[in-house]
Amino acid sequence: MTTAESALAESLDALVDVARLAGIDPGAARDEGLRVAAALAESVPGAAREWAAVALPAVTDPATINEAFFDAASKGRRWRKHPTDLLVSLAASRHVLAADYAQALTEIASDAVMLGTAPIWVIANATAASATYLGAADRAARPVDPRSTLGGSSTGLPPLPPGVGTDAVLRDWGYVRSPGPAGTGAPSGSEPSGIRPAGDPAAADVDAAAPPTAPEAPAEPERSVEELLADLDVMIGLERVKKEIHRQVALLKVEKMRVEAGLKAPRMSRHLIFVGNPGTGKTTVARLVGAIYKALGLLPQGQLVEVDRSELVAGYVGQTAMKTAEVCAKAVGGVLFIDEAYALTGDQFAQEAVNTLVKEMEDHREDLVVIVAGYPEPMVHFIAQNPGLASRFTTTIEFDDYSDDELVAILDSIAARAEYELTDEARRRVRHTLEATARTPAFGNGRFVRNLFEHAVGRHAWRLQDAVEPTRDDLRLLTADDVVEQPDEQPDEQPAEQPDEPADEAPDARGGDVRVPVREDPDGPPTGGRAGSEEDPSPDESADAAREVADVEPDEEPR
Structure with a gap:
């Protein structure tokens, strides 16, 4: 075994020992620990093989290993945020070993993220799960307060999920939080301090003395179909898109009116195909479609969940289906927008994602709209790969390039x-x-x-x-x-360096501009000047210069 595998095996043995001392079935405790490990390590590359080395040491078939690993992860996924079943039973009975069992679970959580190479968010999930387990055991160790029980039961509050929604959960159970000194609140995932039943007179007295809370910001008013269509109409271009969306809205309006009148209405597919090049407004229109469907009463929320292949396909067989199902669950009540959907072709992982997508569309036909988008030709192949897609995507809207x-x-x-x-x-x-x-x-x-x-x-x-x-x-x-991008400025040209020899001895090789010694005064010293200047050279000097020029061929480069 590797170091990580040995550590997980030791932590499982410790959990089983605590369970045996507490009178719990050791096999059930071991199974619970393995599910916790699989759920926390589900997204870690290579974790399935190392997990199986502990859970199923005699199994070597990769398909069997993956199936067992993801099955355990699926069954233990809820324990990422909630205490495990056996821990809940120990905490409810206020067993003296509840804290020991919770501590053993935290060790399993720590060892699980060492299987493979875990990203930081997986480690954060394991940390949150450990806090939940310890919080549940901490509640079991507190003295029983008759006012903090449900229906007179001595088991205390049900285990609370971690997060900022704890107060809302307590209100649903009929409890309210009493204000206390700053910094005295309980950690997330444990029972907050100062919780009283809502009907408790003491709680009412404290609430009366508490300062009024700031009023919540008013909710954004619901927009009508006409307002949303007006937003669509003011968009630049997209004339064919606007016409098709208006037609879809008319069909859905009439369908709704027929149902209200007691008439049969043909079931029209609400799923859409958007085809066009990038930057043509497909995502913006998809968001408007969700809002329009909500305004028509066809979707309860109308939110837009935008994904691509990377958010639907996983790295292991069997994991893609769960990943796709989770994404669809987020979009239920609104619109799932899959950009570059044609990427979901050509391999078994993509096929698994498509099969799961078709199933989710069928299971949520009343409260989920799927819009797939991409280039025209690849989208034809994408729809043709599965008969379920072809029967559900019957409307294609083309987004033209802008002029x-x-x-x-x-x-x-x-x-x-x-x-x-x-x-x-x-x-x-x-x-x-x-x-x-x-x-x-x-x-x-x-x-x-x-x-x-x-x-x-x-x-x-x-x-x-x-x-x-x-x-x-x-x-x-x-x-x-x-x-417009400007070319980089060129530095000012510097004059070429002159050779060390005197200027009056550097004739041009091509003879176009020959410098020769010129005497301004026949009896004076020579000075540099140009041939053909106002002072002509002496005959002897002109002859010498002519001989120098004649020695250079017309096409020869100067040396």
Whole structure:
């Protein structure tokens, strides 16, 4: 065994020993410990094999190991946030070994995250689970207060889940929190101090003396279908999309009216396929669809859960189904938006995700809408891979690329929201850039102009960094130089170094500009001058210069 496997085995043995002393079935305690370990290590690469070395040492088949590991993880997943069943029974009876059993569970939690290489959030889950176990045992060790029991029972409150929702859970059970000195609250996952039954007169007296709490912010009013459609209509471009969404809304409205009138209504699929290039507004429209369906009463919440392949597919056989089911559970009541859905093809993990998705769509046909998005051609192959997809996705909405005028309008809108404005010359430069940019499937559309705007803001800031007293327009206006990348400035050219030899002895090799000694005064010293200057050279000197030039071939480079 590896070190991690040996540590887990020792912790399991310690748990079994405590269970035996407490009169609990040792086999049940061992099974509970293995489930806790699997649940906490479920997402750790390589954990299944090391877990099986302890749980099933005689098994070597990878498929059997994975099936047993994920089955145990599924059964123990609720114990990530709640005390285990055997710990609850010990705590409820206030057994003296409840704390020892909880401590043994925390050791298993610590050893579980050492199986494989655990990411930090897995370690955080194990820490939270350990706090929950110790909190449950801590409650068992406290004296019994008759006022803190439910229905006169001496077992105390049911185990509380950790987190900020504890007070809400207590209110549901008929309990209220009494205010106490700062810093005296109990840790998350344990019974908070100062809890009294809601009907307790003492609690009422304390509540009357407590300072009034700040009023909660008013909830955002529900928006009507007409308001949401108006938001869609003011979006730039997307004319075909707007028309199709309006048609879908009309169908759903009439379907609802027919049901209210006691007539049969054909069941229309509400799931949608969005096809188009990146940056064409698919996510924004998906969010509006969720809100519209909620306003029509077709979805209870209308939230949007946006995912891609990485959030649906896991690294092990059997784990993908659970991961996909968890994502779907988050989206129930609203819209699940799967971007680049065509990536869910071509391997067994993707097939497992699709099969699970079809099942979840069937199980939640009344309160889950799925929208899949991607490039047109790959999406055809994605839908064709599973008959269940083809029968459920019957409506395809095409998102066209934006025109140059629409992209400039989008850029103006982005700039206005950030309190910038483009000059006319800047807009012309943007149009030239758009005209020169190829519209391949990788073209970003709205994302392209957003990136252009962000780069322009950066150049604008660089341009004004040394401004002493910039005006409001200086700070607001984006110029043509801001929206187009400028080439780096070249340093001023330095004059070429002159050779050490005197200037009057450096003739041009091509004879176009020959420097020869010139005497301003026949009896004076020679000075540098150009041939053909006002003072002509002497005949002898001219002849010497001509011979030097004749010695150089026309195409020969100077030496």
